[in-house]
Amino acid sequence: MKTDFEQRLQSQPLRPVPPEWRGDILSAARAAVPHPGPAAGAPIRRLLSEWLWPHPVAWAGLAASWALVAVLNTAAGGPVLAAFRPTPLSASALAVEVRGTEPGADVPVHRAPTGVREPSPALPTRLPGSSSIERHEIDLV
C-alpha cells in the first residue's frame, strides 16, 4: 500500500526515449552481429570433405584389410613380422663379432693416427663398428 507521497512521486511521468535513438541503436545492434561471410575456397573444402570424409565402405575396406593381415599372421604360425625383427646381441657376443676374437683375448690397442683427431665417444652420430663403439664394448668385456 503506497502513501500519498509515494503516489505523488509515482505519478510523475519519466521522459520518453529520444525517437531518433531507435534507428541508431537497432542499426548498431544489427551491425554487432558477426556475419558469416562467404569463405574463400569453400567449394574446394567441400569437395575435399566429400572425398576424404570417412565413408562406411571405406571403413569396411580398412577392417577387411586388417582381418586379412590377422588371418595371414595366424596361418604363418606366428607373427609374420618377427622374421624381420633383429635379434638382440649380448654385449660379449657383440664384442666378439666386432673384434673377431674371443672374450679374454689380448685386446689390441687402437691408436688413432698422429694428427688425426680422436672422435668423441659421446657423439651419438657414430655408426656401429666405429672405433668409439669398439672401445666401449672392450671396456664392458
Next chain:
Amino acid sequence: MLDKNADGVRPTHETMSAAAQLERLYDAHAAALFGFLLNLTRSEADTRDVLQEVFCRLARKPGGLTDVRDERAFLLRLAHNLAVDQIRRGASRQRTADSLAAETHDLFAPAATPDDAAFRHELAEALASLPPEQRAVVHLKLWEDLTFETIAETLGIPLNTAASRYRYGLDKLRARLRPLYDELQ
C-alpha cells in the same frame, strides 16, 4: 507490458526473425530501460551507451530470452550491471559529475503547469542527491512498480537490503520535498 501479442502469447525467436525480435524488445522495454538508466547514471550519453550495449548483446545472442520468465526484470538487471560498470569507469564518472547539474531536470517529461514543473525539478534534484544504490531501488519500486523480491533479484541484493534502501531513500526524498509537497497539497 507490450511483450505479448493479441493472443496473449509472447512471440519467440522461432516465430519472428532476429531483427523483428530485436525491434519488439526495443519497443516493449526501451522506455523503461531509458528511464532507469538515466536516473541511475544521470547522464544521457552514458544512458545511450548502456542502452545500445544492451541491445547489441541481445542481437549477438538471438533467442537468449526464450527461457526468461520476466523479460523486463532480466533486461533491467542487464542494464543495471552494465551501468554499474560504466559508472565505475573514471572517464564516465567525471563526465557524469560534469553533466549532473545540467541534466537533472531532463529526467521527467515536460510539465504542463509551473507547479508540476517545479515539483519535478525538485524531485529530480532530490533523486540525484541519493546514493546510486538507493536511487536504483526507489526507481524500480516507484516507476517500475516491482516488488521488493523482484528488485532484490534484479539488483542482486538481499530482500531486506532492498526494503531498507527504499525506506532510507524515500525518507530523504520526503524530507527534501516536504515543503514543496505541503505547499502543493
